[in-house]
Amino acid sequence: MPKLDEIDRTLETESKGKRLISPAVAALVPVVVFAVGVHIYSNELLLTYMAIYIALAQGINIIYGFTGYLPFGYFGFFGVGAYASGLAMLDYNVPPVLAVVIGGVAAALVGALLLPLFRLRGAYFAIGTLAASEAIYAIVSNPSLQSITNGPYGLNLAAYYSSGTAYGTAIALAAIAILAASYVRSSKFGLTLKAIRDDSYSASMSGVNVPRQRFYAWLIAAAIAGMGGSIFGWSTSVFYPQAVFDSSLSVLAIVFALFGGVGTVWGPTVGTVVLYAIYNAIGVSNPQYFQLIYGLVIVLLVLFAPRGLAGLRQIKSRRATTVGAKND
Amino acid sequence: MLFEYAIIGGILLGIFYALLAVGLNVVYGAQKIINLAHGDIIMLGGYGAWELYYTYHISPILSTIIVIPITVVLGYGLNRLIAPRLLKSADPEMLSLILFFGLSEVIEALASLVFGNAARALPVNSIPTSRLVLFGQGYSATWWVSASVILPLLGIFLVFLNRTSIGLQVRAVISDAVEAAVAGINAKRISGIYFGIGFALAACAGVWGVFIYGGVSPTEGPAITVTAFAIIVFGSLGNTVGTIVAGVIFGIFYQLAQVYIPSWSNLVPYVLVIATMLVRPQGLFGRRQRIA
Numbered sequence: 001m002p003k004l005d006e007i008d009r010t011l012e013t014e015s016k017g018k019r020l021i022s023p024a025v026a027a028l029v030p031v032v033v034f035a036v037g038v039h040i041y042s043n044e045l046l047l048t049y050m051a052i053y054i055a056l057a058q059g060i061n062i063i064y065g066f067t068g069y070l071p072f073g074y075f076g077f078f079g080v081g082a083y084a085s086g087l088a089m090l091d092y093n094v095p096p097v098l099a100v101v102i103g104g105v106a107a108a109l110v111g112a113l114l115l116p117l118f119r120l121r122g123a124y125f126a127i128g129t130l131a132a133s134e135a136i137y138a139i140v141s142n143p144s145l146q147s148i149t150n151g152p153y154g155l156n157l158a159a160y161y162s163s164g165t166a167y168g169t170a171i172a173l174a175a176i177a178i179l180a181a182s183y184v185r186s187s188k189f190g191l192t193l194k195a196i197r198d199d200s201y202s203a204s205m206s207g208v209n210v211p212r213q214r215f216y217a218w219l220i221a222a223a224i225a226g227m228g229g230s231i232f233g234w235s236t237s238v239f240y241p242q243a244v245f246d247s248s249l250s251v252l253a254i255v256f257a258l259f260g261g262v263g264t265v266w267g268p269t270v271g272t273v274v275l276y277a278i279y280n281a282i283g284v285s286n287p288q289y290f291q292l293i294y295g296l297v298i299v300l301l302v303l304f305a306p307r308g309l310a311g312l313r314q315i316k317s318r319r320a321t322t323v324g325a326k327n328d
Numbered sequence: 329m330l331f332e333y334a335i336i337g338g339i340l341l342g343i344f345y346a347l348l349a350v351g352l353n354v355v356y357g358a359q360k361i362i363n364l365a366h367g368d369i370i371m372l373g374g375y376g377a378w379e380l381y382y383t384y385h386i387s388p389i390l391s392t393i394i395v396i397p398i399t400v401v402l403g404y405g406l407n408r409l410i411a412p413r414l415l416k417s418a419d420p421e422m423l424s425l426i427l428f429f430g431l432s433e434v435i436e437a438l439a440s441l442v443f444g445n446a447a448r449a450l451p452v453n454s455i456p457t458s459r460l461v462l463f464g465q466g467y468s469a470t471w472w473v474s475a476s477v478i479l480p481l482l483g484i485f486l487v488f489l490n491r492t493s494i495g496l497q498v499r500a501v502i503s504d505a506v507e508a509a510v511a512g513i514n515a516k517r518i519s520g521i522y523f524g525i526g527f528a529l530a531a532c533a534g535v536w537g538v539f540i541y542g543g544v545s546p547t548e549g550p551a552i553t554v555t556a557f558a559i560i561v562f563g564s565l566g567n568t569v570g571t572i573v574a575g576v577i578f579g580i581f582y583q584l585a586q587v588y589i590p591s592w593s594n595l596v597p598y599v600l601v602i603a604t605m606l607v608r609p610q611g612l613f614g615r616r617q618r619i620a
Contacts, residue, residue, distance in 0.1 A: 070422065116606050123362045123425045127557050128605050134554065135598040144591055247550065251433070258426070292437035298430025302423050303413050 023182030026265045027175040030054065034171045044167050048235045050276050051170035052228045056253035057260070057268035058177035059224035064254070065262030066184055067217050068197035069118070072126045072250055074225055076133025077107040079245035081226030082233035083140055086155040087148075089234075096160050100169055100230040107226020108219045110136070118214060130247070137245035154240035157233060166235035173231060174269075177224050182265040184217070193217055194263075252279075255294050258301055261310025270309065333465050334583040340460075340471040342579020344540050346572040347478045348533040348552065349559035350485070353571045354526030355403075356560070358501050358519035359411060361424040365432035367552030369399070369527050371439060373534020374544030378448050388454055388535050389477055395531040403524030411519065432549055440546035447545035450538050470539040481532060482572060485525075489568065498522045502566070558601035564611030574612060 034051055041047065056074070064070045084106030085099035094102065117128045143151045184190040192213045195203035204210045233239050252275075260271025275297075279290055305311055348370065355363040363369075376395050380386040386394065410427065417423050452469070460472040489495040497518045500508040509515045537552070538544045555578075563574025578600065585593035604611060 068422075070425070117602075120605050120609070122419070122422050124561075124605060124609075126422075126425055127554070127561075128602060131554060131558065131598040131601040135595055135602065138592075138595045138598065142591060251429075254426075288437045288440045291433050292441070295430045295433030295435075295437060299427055299434065302427040302430065303410065306417065306423065 023179055023186070023265065026182055026269070027178040030178065030269055031171055031175050034167075034174070044163055045235060046280060048167050048170045048231070050272065051167075051174040052232055053253065053256060053276055054174040054269050054272045055170075055177035055224050055228045056249070057256040057272045058174075058181045059221040059228075060250075060253045060257040061181050061262050061264075061268045062184055062217055062224075063221040065181075065257065065264075065268075066190055066193040066197060067214055069214070069218075070126045070254070071129040071221075072247070072254075073129030073131070073133030074221075074250035074253060075245060075247055076129070076136045077110060077222045077225035078229035078232070078249055079133070079137060079140065079241070080110045081107045081229030082239065082244040083149060083155070083229075083241075084226070085230035086157055086233045086239075089157060089160050090155065096162070096165065096234050097169055100173075100227050100234065103230030103233075104223040104227035107229070108223040110226075111219050111222030112215075115215065115218070118211070118218070133245065133247075133250075137241060140245065141241035149241075152241060154238065154243070155233065156238045158237045160234060161237045163235070166231060170231045170235070173224070173227050178265065178269060180220055180224070181268070184220075185263075185265055189213065189216070252276075252294075255298060258308055259297060261308030263307075264310040267308055267310040329465070330587055332463060334587040335580055336462055336465070337467055337471060338580030338583030339576055340467060340475045340579070341540070341583060342576030343475040343478050343482075344471075344533070344536055344575075345555070345559060345579045345582075346575025347482060347529060348537070349556040349563075349575050349578075350482065350568060350571050351526045351529035351533060352553075352556045353560045353566065353568060354529060355523055356565060357526065358498065358505065358515075358522050359407075359415060359424075360421050361411075361414070361523070362421060362428065363526070364425055364428040364553055365435055365549070366530055366556055367549030367554075368432045368435040368439070369530040370534035370537055370552050371544060371546065371549050372435065373399070373531030374538045375439065375443055375448070375534075376531060377535040377538055378450060378544065381450055381454055388450060388538070389473075392477055392481070392532050392535045395535060396528040399528040399531040400521070400524035403527030404520045406527075407520040407523040408516075411516070411523075432553070436546050436549055443546060445546060447543040448538075449543035452539075455539065470536075474536040474539060478532075478536065485529065486568070494518070494521065554601070555597045558597040558604075560611075561601055562604045562611055564613040567611070567613045570611060570613035 030051075034047060037047060056078070060071075060074060063074075081100075081103030085094075085096075085103030088094040088099040088102045089096060114129070114132055117125060117132065120128045139145070140149050141152045145151055146153070184193065192203065192208045195206070195208055196210050196214060200210050229244055233244060236243070256272040256275050257268040258271070259275055260269065261267030275294065278293070282290055282293075301308065351369070352363055352366045355361055355366070373395055376398075377388050377391040380391045380394060381388060414420050414424055414427065455469065455473045457469050459466040459469055461467075487495075489498065497508070497513045498521075500511065500513055501515045501518045501522070505515045505519070508518075534544070537548075541548065559574045559578050560571050562578065563570035563572070578597070581600065582593060582596050585596050
């Protein structure tokens, strides 16, 4: 039972000091790398997107890696955040950083609204969220609502553009998402989530309030995506609804998280950096080749390494310990 | 007047939607595999019809039959390739969802590399062009021609499932693969064949999708998959007749929305899937046992 192993390791082998230090390191390293990186690689917008994707992959990590619910419609929160913050800036002249928070809150509210979807399980939940997000997209982009959302013509936030601040906010969001994931991994809250994922019935028998714990994880994931969408809209300045309600956003976030390994803190970060870099190296000029590669990556991952890069590493270290034990 | 038009048009169109969804249900059938690449198989069927028409001058009506053996073999091969590993895993249903999602991306990428990104269409005169006139209203030729090709096809499929020896074995494997194997049925082979038939039904729907959707393009897959999924959830997962009825009802809903609230009509499949899942998760014809 590898899952029990994992819980044992988190509880026993990690001393209290390490539990405080390792999340700090997991969040600090990307922040420093991003802060320095922009002076070396000057495409700031691309780095902003990468930080946003790290946050999205960690959001997927929190909801899928720890509860087992895979939201194909994750992009819905991204779009809601982008629109909520954009409209807050345009209609009420809210300062952008505050608008980003509003975007997160709006996405969390929509998340609360979609709570009945948790009556579904597995694949039904995945497709249910997809349908819900497509429905939100169809509503927001509907020409009949042009007076409120500008319908299919999108939003223009050029007046609020400020490259440095948007970049900083994106890095902060990535750090927050990483800290949230490491909190979930090492806290009692995370342990209850994993118990729900592995056997929700037994978990509820042991006194875990299953719906409430799941709801918290869902809200955190939704808020992260909402803020990600807000920063995306803000740093992109002009966007159309199909750019923020794009199902390939959830696709990429899911692939990045799975590739690195869900249920870990470093996995989604590393997965995003590696794959997003490849995406920008070949994906922009030849999107089909990139699509082909990541499609194959998914197929091979499911068949041969369902736990991602992190899974490969764990198998290796476990082998090392068994060898050591034999030598004793 | 408008109302009758919507209902009759909806039924004609609904027969196409029944075929569109039934393949997804068949693939789900024996091994509980959720084929997220369903829409992409439909897309490939469309390109198949296009190539057959322009390279060999074969009528799309004939292509509907030609694509069947090809896709059955393809589906069977794919099933034998992935099913053993997939079914051994901890959560086959969930993993199949992710796996086929990856496959859908691969097919989409290959299709746009091979066929290009632009949509392709078949000329309207490649099938009979006279309009069907019923109660003083004219209905587009693509609707009635597709319906009259698809109806017998669905009939043959039901006869195959309910009246032939392989069909009997298929039903045995669906109800209990282990018991079926004990009774001497080669469950793996039967599951593989049935999986291939699911692909074939999707490809047949693809041939007619070129006319109904007015063309075929590499990126159309995922939206079609969601529509098909909405229909099979509505008509109960695993229930073939339920899917066909649900397809027709979906066609009517869609036509009504097109006629009365055109700008919101693309919401129909999403609303249908969410409403079904929340109100009656077992679907129209389901028994109360599915966990959903």
